Amino acid sequence: MxxxxxxxxxxxxxxxxxxxxxxxxxxxxxxxxxxxxxxxxxxxxMKCPKCGMQLEEIAFGDVRVDKCFSCEGIWLDKGELEVIRQKEGSFMGRLLNVFR
Ligand SMILES: [Zn+2]
Known part of the structure; x- marks a missing residue:
């Protein structure tokens, strides 16, 4: 024991x-x-941070924007704003034309 x-x-x-x-x-x-x-x-x-609906990924050149067709918001991933900034001045206008 x-x-x-x-x-x-x-x-x-x-x-x-x-x-x-x-x-x-x-x-x-x-x-x-x-x-x-x-x-x-x-x-x-891939849900809209503003309204919660499904985001759609739309490729425009080497930028892929996440677009909400419910509230019309456009969302960018990390680094994409910098990519857009480095492109020529008309890039943002051309990007926005995609959704007109
Ligand atoms: Zn939305």
């Missing part, structure tokens, strides 16, 4: 167990957050 653990051993093992449980809880929380992020991404991907 094993010897009865003394008080400091009991404290040590309890602390070990608490630490193990804390790590498991953190892993569960991280997994839930990742799942929630994925759900949110799937729910909002």
């Amino acid at each position: 094993p010897a009865k653990p003394n008080a400091s051993e009991e404290e040590y093992f309890a602390r070990q167990e608490a630490e193990r449980r804390r790590k498991l809880a953190e892993e569960r929380q991280g997994k839930l957050l990742a799942e929630e992020r994925e759900r949110e991404r799937a729910l909002h991907s």
